Amino acid sequence: MTPFAYERAGDAAQAVAAMAGNPGAMFLGGGTNLVDHMRLGVATPDRLVDVTRLPFDRIEETPDGGVRIGANVRNSDLAAHPLIRARYPVLSQALLSGASGQLRNMATTAGNLLQRTRCVYFQNVDTPCNKRRPGDGCSALGGYTRHHAILGASEHCIAVHPSDMAVAMVALDATVEVLGPSSERRIPLVDFHRLPGDEPNRDTVLRHGELITAVALPALPFAVHSLYRKVRDRRSFAFALVSVAAALQVRDGMIEDVRLAFGGVAHKPWRATRAEETLRGQPTTPGQFARAADAELAAAQPQPGNAFKVKMLRNTLVAALQELAGAAA
């Protein structure tokens, strides 16, 4: 680990101020990804601003019937919260499908959003990686691609975003609340993470020194009928090969409304709007579910090592929707 200065932020304004003018400074949350990256040499901050003692640790009901989640709420506490379990089961399940009991006790809501790809070439400082050092090239292209993207990748990067939580939150139309040096702003989560394009070093639209303070979920009554289905190489404590977050509103066998997002397949949590459009107003039949998957996956561009993901995601989406349709009927 390269040397760095450590400071504990007393309040949010102080935390943001500590970052201003310090391009090498980083916020420290639960540390589960950043401390590992510092040890690996992937991250080399010269200053850490510990924000875990800031009072963003509450889960509150909002006046519009939604829920506001403080940036420092730990993943395990969020997954276990009665409001989340009752109203947004997809989010509780997504959190519980990720990492281990110990890691969920450490990881924060904001840190989960800001965790970085587990692409093996990104995490190994001895292999070229455009995300780590722009212009060095992508070692994954033509390499080991089992865990890489099939949607929205570029010639510069085919890494995927590893979060399960964010996939559920994107399906739920979450908004990220951010405090900057001069102002606050609210960013729809679907626009928060980026596709790699020619700047794969930028995971999100966050600017240096901006601090996530909360994630807001709008009211979505039919999300009581929601679930997270994850497929992985081992049954527990593994990242997704593919995953589906789904919420479904059915009346008289017809789909009134639906929310869908995919994990493990793109540089960002993938909101499946084409699949949603294909389903609205249609019957809850396996054939219709498959057509929705095909509509979204028409744009898929798999690598030699992950072509299986196209069919796997199609099947996972159909299975998730069949389960929800059965439960809603």
Next chain:
Amino acid sequence: MDALHVAVNGVAHDLEGIDPRTTLLDLLRERLHLTGSKKGCDHGQCGACTVLVNGRRINACLTLALAHEGDAITTIEGLAQGDMLHPVQAAFVEHDGFQCGYCTPGQICSAVGMLDEARQGRPSYISGAAEHVELDAAEIRERMSGNLCRCGAYVNIVAAIRDVAQQVAES
């Protein structure tokens, strides 16, 4: 170099000169000479470093010591009361829940934290919406998936934890 005040196994420590790079695991092992917590992978993947911080299980290898100002930490050395083993320790002995023993302190600390989570009714990926958590073998394996055992003593580890869970349920 920074100062740190922590309680470890009920003993208050006022520490000076902590290099910010020091992880909680290295503080426990190298500075406080509590070598029960083990460094396995040092990446949060094996669970051998599991300790309890304010009663919650975490990976001590992935957290900086300085982030624990004012915290109460319990390691494997702090579980027994004198010569009386903690029920989870006793169950691991009774069920032979180990071979080489390297993962055992982490397994036991993790199990102590996990049993408390289950007692609070916290869900797992497989128990989902269930109101009451039934700690059967599948549930224990899911909740303990952050602790690896390279000897493969899982069958007896699960039996030991299940035994304690049943004792708790009956008491």
